[in-house]
Amino acid sequence: MSTDPRTDYALREPRLPEPIDHALADAPIDLDVRLGMYRALHLLRGFGKRAHDLFLQNLVKGTTHLSLGQEAVAAGFGAALQPQDYSFATYRGHAHSLARGMDPGAAMAELLGRENGILGGKGGSMHLTDASKGMMGSYAIIGAHLCTANGAAWSAQMRGTDQVAVAFFGDGTTNIGAFHEALNMAKVWNLPTVFVCENNLYMEYTPIDLVTAVDHPAADRAAAYGLEPILIDGNDPDAVYLAARTALDTARGGGGPSLIEAVTYRSGGHSRADPGKYRPAEEVGAWAERDPIPHYLARLLSIGVDEQRLEAIEEEVERQIDEATEFAKSGPEPGEGSLLTEVYADGGSRWRN
C-alpha cells in the first residue's frame, strides 16, 4: 500500500470547506425564490440519484457524469436566469438542463437512449439540450462552449436584446486555451457573458491544485482579463443566487462579462466508472457535512418556513422523478427512421446527388 501522497492523492492534506455564512439567512431574497431553489435542489438530486440507480440496472448505458453534491450552483443560477437567457453546459449538464426547465421525463428518456428522449436518443447523457428553454446545449469537449456562449452573447448584443449567455464549466477547464480565448474576447467585446466555474477541487481524478499555477483556478485568473475575482460558496444556493443576479444584471445593463468561481464538491466520482477513491476520507466527510440540501433545509427552517411546506415539496418532486422514470422506461428504442435524419438543415443526411 502506498504511503506517498504523490502517488496516492487520498493521502494528501484534505482541502476542507469554508464555514457557512449564516448571515446569508438575512439576504434580500424572496421566499418564493428560495422555495424554488429548495425544490430545484431536490429535483436535481433526485434525478441524479435515479440516473445512478438506472445505470446500476443497466438501463443507462455508456457513461454519466452526475452533479450530486454540486446542485446548488444550478439551482441558484436557475432561479436567477430569465427565460430568454442562454445556458451552455458541459457533459455534467443534467442539473443545468433541469434547472432551465427541461422536462425530467424527456431528459431521463434521453439517458436511457429512447425515442421519447429530449434528443430522440441521438445525443445521450452528455449532450442534453432544450433550445426552446434557452438550454443551448451540453458539450463534452472541454473549453469550446465558453467560446460558443460568447457567440450567443454577441448575437444578443447585435440584435439589441437584453439576453445573457451563461457558460458553466469545471475547474479543469481553466487550464485549456479556449477558456483564456473566451475570457479575452468577452472582455474586449464587452459581451453579456457570465462564466461560471464550478470548482469541485478535482479535474476528473486529479486534484486541481496539483496542475494549476494559482490557488483559485478561475478567480485568480480574472485579473488577467480585467475582471473582478468573484469567489463564492458553491454549496449555498443563496450565495449563488446573489452572485448570479449581480452578474446577470451587470451583463444585461451593458456592463460586460463576469467570471464567478463557485467552490463546491462532487459527492461521487467523475463519471460512472469512478468511485472517487483518490480523495482523503476526512475531506469527503467534511464536504458531506456541507451538503447543500440539509444545509438549505436548516436555513429555511431558521427563517421560519413551515416544515410541512418543505415536506410537501419533497414529496411532489419524488413523484415527479417516479413519473419521469416511468415515462423514460415506456419509450421505444429509436430505429432506422431517425438514424439518417438531421445531419443537414433539410432534415436528412444526403451528401450527393
Place this chain on the structure above:
Amino acid sequence: MAELTYREAVAYGIAQEMRRDPALVMLGEDIAAAGGVFKTTVGLVDEFGPDRVRDAPISEQAILGAAMGAAMTGVPVVAEIMFSDFLAVCWDIVANEIAKSRYMTNGQVSFPLVIRTANGGGVRFGAQHSQSVENWAMMIPGLKVVAPSTPVDMIGLLAAAIRDPDPVVFFEHKALMGAKAEIPDGEILDELGTSRVLKEGDDATIVALAAMVPRALEAAERLSHDGISAEVIDVRSLVPLDTRTLLGSVEKTGRLFTVEENPRLCGWGAELVSIVADEGFWSLDGPSVRITTPHVPLPAAASLEDLALPSADRVYETVHKSVDAGGGA
C-alpha cells in the same frame, strides 16, 4: 460588366450578401481596417462598419465559437480563418461542435455560417501555410465544403454558401488570388452541389478543384493538339457532391483522372474514384488515375514545391500515357 480579380471577388460577394441581409456579420483576424492579409476583405469595414466587420484576436477557437453561438441564435456569420492550416488550432469547434450539434440535438439547432479560409500551395510559404485541407472538411458529416476556381464562381458560390442554412467551409485558393475575369452585372447567385464542365471531350474525364483547374485546362488544351479529347470538370463543391455530372462524363469518356492538390492519402479524388468504381465501372476503358501531391508536407523551395504539386505537365503526361496504353473503344 467589370473586371475583378479572384481576391476582389471575395469582398464583392460578401458585400452583395451584406447589402441583401442586414443581419449578416463577419469576423476574423485583420479583416477590417487591414482588409485581410490577402486583401480579400478590402472596403467592407468602410461600407458596413466595425460592428458588422469585426477584427478578432488571434484566437481561432474564440472566432469560430463566436460564429457558432451567433449562428445558432439567429445571426448569420462569415468567419475567416486566415490560413487553412490554422484550422487545426480550432478543429474541435468545426468537427466536434458545429458539425455535430444539429445531429446530436436531433435538429434543435442550426448553424447558418460560413468559414472562409485561404487554402493551398504554390506561393512558397512552406509546410505550415500551404496545405490543401479540403479533404479534412469533406470527411466530417454535417459540413458542406466548397472551393471555387474563378472570380465569378467565387461570388456565386460565396452567396450560395452564405444563404445556405448549413455550415459551409469555404476554401479560397492562395495561388488564384490574382486571376481575373469579367463579372456580369446584377446579383450573382450560384448553387452548391453543382460541378461544372469547363471543356467538353470524349476520350478522358479530368476532374480538378481550385488551383488545379487551370492546370487541368492547360493540360487538356495540349492533349487536344495530340488528338486526345479531354473533358475537364471543376468539382467546385465537395459536399454536396455532384456525382451525376461525374458519372455522366465517365460514361461518355470511359476514363477518369483526378487532379488533387491534397497529399495522396484520403484525398477527395479517392472518393470520386470509388464512386465511379461502384457505379460507373462498366463505362471504364481503363484504370482510374489519381494525380496528387505525394504524401509529403509541402516544401518551401520553389523547385521542390513545383515538383510536389500536380503541374499541367504532369497531368498532360499522365493522361497521355494512360490513353496511349489503350484499352476500350
